[in-house]
Amino acid sequence: MRRRNEFVTASNRHATKPGAHSASSRSETLTVTVGRHHFRFNAAQHEADAATHVTGETLIRQGVVSVLDLPRIAPNMTVQSVNGTGTTNYFLRGVGLNDYTQNNMSSVLVYYDDVAFPLARMASGLMFDVASASVDPGPVGFEHGQTDTGGEVSFRTADPTAHWQTGVTQDIASRARSRTNMFVSGPLLGETLAFRLAAQTMHGGGWQYNPANGDHLGDADLWALRAKLRWRPAEKTEFMLTGHWVQDDSQAIGVKPVINFLPSRPYPDLGYQQAAWDYRQAFSKLIGRSPGLKPGAHDTYWGADLKGSHDFSFATLRSISAFETERVGEYTDQDGTAWATGNNYRNIVANNFSQELRLESRKKTHLQWTLGAYYNRVRMTQQSYFDFTDYVPTRGYMQETSFGQNQQTFSQFVHMRYRLPFHLRLLGGLSHEADDRQLLDLRTVQFGRRALRFRSTGANMNQFSGTLGLQWQPVDRFMGYFKVSRGVKPGGMTANNTVVQGQLDPFKPETVLAYETGFKADIVPGRARLNAAAFYYDYHDQQYIGTYVVPGYGPLGRYQNIPKSELWGVEFSTEITPLRHVYLTQNLGYLRSKFLDFQAVNVSAVNANYTRTGIWAPIYTDYAGTGGMNPKLTLNGSGSYRHRIVKNYEAEAGLDWNFRSAQPMTPGGTGDYQLPAYFLLGAHITMHPLRGPWTATVYASNILDRQYFTTSSQSTTTYFRIPGPPRFIGGRVGLTY
Template identity: 25%
Template sequence: MTANKREQRLNDVGITAAVLGGDALKQQQISSLAEIATRVPSLSYASAPNGTPVYTLRGVGFYETSIGAYPSVSIYLDEVPLSFPVLTNHSTFDLERVEILKGPQGTLFGQNSTGGAINYIVAKPTEVFTAGAQATYGRFNQLDLEGFVSGPLSDTLLARFSGRMETADGWQVSDSRHRDRNGRVRNYMGRLQLGYDAGSGLRLLFNANGWKDKSQTQAAQFIALQFQNENLSDPPGQYRNAAVASTPFSALNPRSGDWTSRSVYYDHRIPFADNRLYQLSLRGDLDIGDFGTVTSITAYTDYKMRQGNDTDGLALRSFDAALTVGRIKSFNQELRFANDPGQPVRFVVGGNFSKDSVDQNVFFDYPDSSARIAFDALFGAPIDVLNVRNNQDMRNIAGFSNIEADVAGNLTLKAGVRYTNSRNKAAICQGDPLPPYIYGNLIIAFSEAFGGPGRGTYTPDECASLNLNPATFAPVVNYAPFAALAEYRHILKEDNISWRLGADYKLGGGALVYLNVSKGYKAGSFPTISGSNLAQYNPARQEAVMAYEGGVKTSLLNRRLQANVAAFYYDYSQKQLRTKLNDPIFGQLDVLQNIPKSSVKGAEAELTIRLSPDLTATAAYTYLDATIDRYVGVNAGGDVGIDFSGTEIPYTPKHQASLGMNYERQLGDAITLFAGANVNMRSSTISTPGGRINPSTINDSVTSCVYCIRGYTLVDGQIGIRSTDRRWQAFLWGKNIFNSYYWSNVVSGYDIVTRYAGRPATYGMTFVHHF
């Protein structure tokens, strides 16, 4: 693994980590980080309403649907950062392995790795010609094709080209149109690598990779009707849309869901995607005699998004993110020097520069919501559309150093430090995108009612949020009059010092005992949300994690048993979390805030045992006690001033475990039989602070805990044959074999509460051939 920016044996690295090999990824049909999360206890995945993936590692994560939000678990492709979670899609192909580093990794991997870092290690160009192809056919007419060609182009130049295509029919069944399907897959990925070795200590590796996603985005499941805008209705629900209220709730099975067949923004069904990414990177390594190596990594990433998400799980339009248009341009440069790794004192010193430009424009569509009916009845303003655009320019400069020193025989002392200076310039505007601009003119009326400047009618492209803070009744920005309509503009400047101290001690028999103390930071963030006032766009400030960890790695029973155990405690300050507020105009809305103090206590254990020459078993378990220690806010029921002390942090199951079995048996001289099974378990958690307190909802089947994410167990398996020389293999596979109904997220929008269900049982056959 490469946790210290150089290759080492996993047992020699004094941190907790998990490594999944490329062959295991292929055999288990793992093609996304969401599926990797099911194999690694302590790593959790949640689906956001706009499709942005959210990863939480050991209770440290950042749930935010904006494409321009830095994560708490950073993702790398051969040490090249995929700076935002939305960029990590479709990278899990032609890999040598995946490394999951747990705990703050800020000294070597930068801020935004407070939870940990995940590094995709790509299969590299080979010195001899080799090629391979695989084909998969499965349920829902799934057809996946993948292949690679690798070898020398000259004495000094190597090349590798790999590609993958994924197609499938829709797996979701419409609740209202039983022949309509959603979830069609159309993904195309490719990667070209060129490796150059001049023979004089200079090595270059060029990587051009990209993908195209034209799939249909997942639709939500409608599970509860929520009394929204209760401050505007007496009795509650008097403005409810009768069509929404009479719509049956989604069936409690994986395939159930619903979606809107047409949007007001385009003549197209809402669940769709037309997204693409390309990335160029160049790594150069120059050996300075026997002293060390200078490494330069330069990368540019360009991402375009155009997609629609049905977020209400209805054929109606109660609240849909009907169209999201986005663009990310990211440039990264790292330069470092590392001395000879064979020396008793090993060090690396370097610096990073990154510049990210993120533009996002989300169009919301809600003509069937209670908001439209209420505002029509109360103000003669039947509002049903709006859009929010968020433009950000980020710049980060960092310098880092790390040192390891072998002292006193088997004792190694470690220290690392990184200084980061960051700047984020944001401009956020909520507007009315369609005539007759009912929403825009209503906000003008509110502006005048609150004492804002008098003015005429709303003009196209004008920002329609009020410059006032409802909590203090004071202006939010000083460049616009009080209660005026204005764009939110702000520059967030922050700096921090991440550090790590540790010690590794090797016992007899090769056992490693390690202790680490570290501090990491995640940069502040601006939300992309619907806000009637500018206070809702104030950023969450940078968060920090102070981590204490100790563990043991050991091989026993003549290396038949590998055992790893670790315990840790995190002092978590200013955690960034999407929570709720009661807006004076629209009722309960989202807001991005800092939780002053939280903590995470936990322990992990991993066992790998060779039960016989043919049979290997693995087991892993993670226990987490992740709690909010100090925070007062709004709970899921809309109650204000709630003290959340002692309540759980969202998306942090207390118990997570996995079991695996792999069997191989020689059948004659040419054929090997192999089989494998994986059982993965998660206990329950919640999706919002105070999520075990129910809001006022209607649906008897879920009233026990509307915002709970129920615990679940998934069982996968494979069985097949391969040639003894591994030139070909054919196997049957199944995922979620027992068709467990589970979900990764629960969200609300105006009137409704929805779930995002996991995939149903899938199964198929794969054939692999190497030339």
């Protein structure tokens, strides 16, 4: 059982929140002879939060290989692609920002190995060689990183090992889909210097095709590399240098048109796995790409970070310096037709530098404290090209919108835990953040018509946030808590397809006052674990991508603030071993939300009026009392049966499931403006020797071959939905020494 036990040890040492010291990997020689029969992440059971923790092994077993798959393992979580692009938005408990241009900070921060990614797209392609992952909802930023309103998603990738290890995994599935992962790790200079090199490639898997010519769409083409070098010059000092590179030339998923706002152009009648798109030669010359380009990406991401720590006995000083960059070139056909009415090509060049310093007290004291500061600086330029040639008589031209943006954030934070009598612990944290953003030199050129230039604009924030709570741990197996937290998130600017100055008006920071209570209980040690939380959010100035109707031009996206809304709900997570060899997990999230003060353009009414009259005009609706735009119910879990089939071999058969209720995609959205509910089921069978180096798996995702949709939106002449993948059947073989 040596191989499996070493993995358990690696997973447990990464079971902490961002900010935990990687030097804990010195425990990697520990042997846990029956670790697989015990629950993992035991330390997290003593934290006053509702975080979900999973191991890298669990992610692979349940087919979670992309951030879009994360809602399968956490309650009240939504992760959606924007308009079929590589831009991804995260929502936790209904808090999130739909940011197509990615020039604003996400409401849910992504971390890799303690490094924050304020621009979520910069983390693309990094989800490989993962040791563990955690999803932490609610206001954050009081102990590490940057303040935020929605929460954070944190990944721990595998560290260098004290002994030589190497491994490769090959995954082949339907539609020529291939995923290859490999790593090599070991010491270079005894215990002083060690390294790890990991890589991933993904190819094929395209499941859509164009019925007009048979071309298929959706193939992956991704290469990624990560290298780590750990240096321990002294017993209490450690440095970790990490670098990564990602090249992503994957094709996009084509959109499925639902509503046509341009009756003069006939709509395609498409089946579920069919897609339509077009690409004109004149547009290819304008953007400088080759003829025959399919919707997809040509993106490069790379970065490096240096983490250092030194134990001064009374406290540990940690430093995290990081530089991340992205070079994005992406073409999408956002009308889903053969007409040039909504074709878009984006160039993004951006970089982010961040620096964090943190001083942490010793753990086993009555008073524990963390004191730190965080700084990040972003420089960005973007160009968005549009082909509206067939969008006549309203437009009928090609267009370019370009801009630059500078941003910097500086925050300071302090957090304390104080042990009181009667098994109580007082928790408190305070953060101050100053944020400055400047949108510069935005211009729009309508080729053959006119050139528009706009005044530069900016958004500033200078606010405090904090948390206060009480934790009660009467016995080791039960912990209850109550806390109140205030989260803040900076404002920003809209910067896409701009034709009037009013689109650039900055939107304000948002704030969340969150009340949360919960408990964590190992009801029967090693057999039954139940964690639960209930929450209420008083949400002010919620940032929302609304609709701005330009007469004679049409509806365009513009960020606005919803003055007041509320969210409340419950979450349950359980792990049960009811019978020998049987292992069950189940997450449940129930979320209700309501707008209390909100007036905005009614998208469906505007579209209906245009269909009837041919005139674009704003129509406003008071949405006070209307429910929010989130699924009310999420259910996900897994069940497996593991048994030794012969003396030296073990087999596992398992199922995993995911249910999401209907989701309104516009305020008060019904009918086509609501995503239908769906239920997905996966299955796997795995076999491996107890002491051997290999493992073999056959699996199926969406085994019932359900037709469902992951998100929807509107672009020029079309309201569309994006379909989810059909059934995939595959096999995976791994070899580790």
